[in-house]
Amino acid sequence: MSQPVSEFILQASQLYAAQQNWLQPVRERGLEQWRVSKFPNRKTENWKYTSLRMLEQGGYLTETAFNEESSDLSSYFDIAGIDGPRVVFVDGVFSPEQSSLDLPKGVCLTTFSEADKAQREQILDYLGKSVAYESSPFAYLNDSWLTDGLFICVAANQRLETPIHVVYLTRSQDRSFSVNQRFLAVLETGAEASLIEHFCSTDSPQNSFTNSVTEFVVQANAKLTHYRLHLEQEQALHIGGIHASLQRDAQLNSFQIATGGILKRLDVDISLVGEGAHCELSGVYLPRGKQLVDFHTAMRHMVPNCTSNEIYRGIVADQSRAVFNGLIYIHPQAQKTSAQLSNKNLLTSDQAEVDTKPELQIYANDVQCAHGATVAQIDEQLLYYLCSRGIQRKEAEVLLSFGFINELLNCLDDQSVQAYLRPILAKMFAKDPELARHLV
Numbered sequence: 001m002s003q004p005v006s007e008f009i010l011q012a013s014q015l016y017a018a019q020q021n022w023l024q025p026v027r028e029r030g031l032e033q034w035r036v037s038k039f040p041n042r043k044t045e046n047w048k049y050t051s052l053r054m055l056e057q058g059g060y061l062t063e064t065a066f067n068e069e070s071s072d073l074s075s076y077f078d079i080a081g082i083d084g085p086r087v088v089f090v091d092g093v094f095s096p097e098q099s100s101l102d103l104p105k106g107v108c109l110t111t112f113s114e115a116d117k118a119q120r121e122q123i124l125d126y127l128g129k130s131v132a133y134e135s136s137p138f139a140y141l142n143d144s145w146l147t148d149g150l151f152i153c154v155a156a157n158q159r160l161e162t163p164i165h166v167v168y169l170t171r172s173q174d175r176s177f178s179v180n181q182r183f184l185a186v187l188e189t190g191a192e193a194s195l196i197e198h199f200c201s202t203d204s205p206q207n208s209f210t211n212s213v214t215e216f217v218v219q220a221n222a223k224l225t226h227y228r229l230h231l232e233q234e235q236a237l238h239i240g241g242i243h244a245s246l247q248r249d250a251q252l253n254s255f256q257i258a259t260g261g262i263l264k265r266l267d268v269d270i271s272l273v274g275e276g277a278h279c280e281l282s283g284v285y286l287p288r289g290k291q292l293v294d295f296h297t298a299m300r301h302m303v304p305n306c307t308s309n310e311i312y313r314g315i316v317a318d319q320s321r322a323v324f325n326g327l328i329y330i331h332p333q334a335q336k337t338s339a340q341l342s343n344k345n346l347l348t349s350d351q352a353e354v355d356t357k358p359e360l361q362i363y364a365n366d367v368q369c370a371h372g373a374t375v376a377q378i379d380e381q382l383l384y385y386l387c388s389r390g391i392q393r394k395e396a397e398v399l400l401s402f403g404f405i406n407e408l409l410n411c412l413d414d415q416s417v418q419a420y421l422r423p424i425l426a427k428m429f430a431k432d433p434e435l436a437r438h439l440v
Contacts, residue, residue, distance in 0.1 A: 009039055011061045012141055015178065022120055023112065023146050026127060030143020037137045046135065049323045049355045050294045054263050055237055060176045060209035073098055077167045077200050081416030084162030085109065087150060090169050091208070092179035094148065098167075106158030106191075112149040112182070123151050126186055130215045130245040132269040135298060138239050142180055142213045149182030152195070154222075156188040163194035163227075163414060170201045170208040170236060181212035181240075187222035187250075194225040194414065199240075201233045212240035218250040220274060227417055230258035230266070231424065234291055241267040246306075248274030255412060256283040257421065259428070260291025260320055268297040272306040272334075281310040284405045286428060287320035294323040299341070301334040310341045313405050316352040324356045328371060332363040341371040346404045348378065348397075398429045 013035055040047035073090065087109065088098035094111050103109055110119055131139050150166060168181055187193055197214065210232075218224050224244075232238060238261065244252055258264055270279050285293040299308045314322045328339045345354040358371040378400050386396035402425065409425075412418050 008056045008061070009035065013144065015061050015145060021113070021147060026124075027144050027146050030140045030146065033133070034137070034140040034144050037140055040137060046296060046325065049321070050263070050265060050292065052263070055209060055239075058176055058209070058237070060178050060237065062175060062177050073169060076169055076202060077198050079165065079196070079198075079416055079420045081419065082163055082165050082196070084160070084164055086165040086167065088167040088169065089150075089181070091171055091173070091177070092168075092181065104160055104162075106155035107160065107164075108151070108153040108155075109164070110151050112151060113147070115151060119151065122153065122186075123184060126215070126217050127184055128215070130217060130243045130271065131213065131241070132243055132267075132271075132298065135269060135296075136241045136243075136267050138211055139213050139241055142182060142211050145178075145180040145211070146182060147180070149184065152185045154187045154191040154193045157190040159192040160194065163196050165196045165198065167198045167200065168210070168212070170206055170210065170232065172202065172204040172206055173208075176207040176209070179208055179210045181210055183212075183214040185215070185224070186217045187219060187224055189219045190221045191219070192223045195227070196417065197226070197228040198231070199229065199238065200231050201236055203233065206233045206236035209237040210240070212238065214240070214242045216242070216244035216252065218244060218246045218252055220248040220250060223251040224253070225413055226252065226254040227412070227414065228254070228256040229421075230256070230264060232259075232261060234259070234261045234289070236261055237263040239263070239265045241269065243269050244279075245271045245273050246277035246279060249276040250274060251278050253280040253413070254282075255408070256295075258283070258285045258293050258295070260285070260287030260289070260293050262292065264292060265294040266296070268295070269300070270298070270308070271300045271302060272308065273302050275303050275305045277306045279308045281308070281312075282408050282411065283312040284408055285312070285314040285322055286317075286425070287314075287322055288317040288428070289320060290318070291320045292323070296325045298327040298329060299339060300329045300331070301337045301339060302331045303333060304335045304337070306334065307338045308340070311408065312343045313408060314343075314345045314354065315348060315401055315404060316345060316354055317348045319349070319351045321353045321355070324354070324373070325359070326357075326371065327359045327361065328369060330360075330362040330364050330367055330369065335364050335366045337364065337367040337369070339367070339369045343373040344404075345373075345375045346378065346401065347375065348401060402426070402429055
């Protein structure tokens with residue numbers, strides 16, 4: 001192991017070491033495992049296309065110097081039409097002033113630091129149980145840094161009418177800093193809820209590194225609809241993970257969208273542990289300039305009679321790079337499994353790059369599985385057709401590019417999320433509003 005990597009592990013191990021709280025056993029276990037973990041490099045299969053040099057050399061291993069602002073920050077994360085509870089963290093610290101905690105009946109919501117004795121016991125019962133540590137070494141680091149987090153529990157048979165909006169906002173500070181985000185959500189038997197995870201930042205160039213771990217426990221017959229929006233300013237570094245376990249007849253529908261950055265990595269690891277469970281994953285990634293987006297998904301079918309479907313699409317522009325690795329793992333006892341995976345990519349530049357790798361590992365003999373990946377450029381015949389109908393070439397390129405991901409946006413259940421994303425994406429596709437007038 002090279003000296004810079006060893007130094008990073010040592011410094012990361014010391015961060016927050018002086019803080020003690022009721023999560024200390026979790027922190028100590030995480031620290032122990034982090035110290036013996038092999039730090040990812042280009043020779044690590046799951047990291048061969050993603051360099052961590054910016055993280056190692058960027059001086060991010062310092063504590064957050066949080067300064068609460070009296071001004072309203074909602075312009076950076078407000079979603080029109082979302083009127084439910086809103087939980088806001090600013091630079092990794094819970095902000096009561098920016099939050100709105102009018103909770104519906106049957107919902108428990110608390111930060112780890114404010115949890116009472118019963119809530120602490122419940123958190124410890126579930127925390128880390130769904131995390132695939134073997135494929136997400138930064139989850140050990142998240143454990144070792146753990147001083148606070150967010151816990152949501154929806155009681156059995158409760159159905160939430162409005163989504164819960166969880167916001168993580170970063171601002172530029174005097175020096176580079178780290179944010180440790182932890183989110184644990186439990187849906188008890190028969191519960192139904194919608195959650196929005198929203199990662200955003202102020203407009204100024206950022207100097208933050210976010211290490212995020214999200215855990216979902218979806219119990220029998222429960223249904224979770226999940227949106228994860230990665231819309232940070234491009235200088236912000238983010239390594240994150242979504243980890244979920246689905247019990248009998250549980251459902252998870254998760255949509256993720258990510259604009260690019262100098263380092264943006266998301267691991268999505270789903271375990272179907274109860275018969276009849278079903279998971280729908282979909283995602284869109286949009287790097288440009290010299291940005292990077294790295295998606296790794298793992299769908300683990302562990303019992304019989306479960307189904308899953310994954311659809312991810314990327315539009316890669318300029319000199320940017322996208323990485324996608326999708327794994328479907330069928331355990332020997334997971335007979336009668338049906339699993340589908342599709343990854344399609346559109347290159348809008350000759351200098352853009354996509355590294356895509358769909359994988360099947362099947363150890364059962366009575367399954368239906370399919371996977372596929374494509375990389376293409378805009379069809380010249382379609383461009384010619386639109387231009388022959390009086391549409392400018394640049395506008396035609398915008399329409400065809402946006403159409404490549406529009407199908408996934410149209411499938412979103414929440415119309416407010418759709419309406420929020422469309423103008424953001426339209427601005428990305430065309431600096432001239434006239435070229436994007438049909439997109440919003």
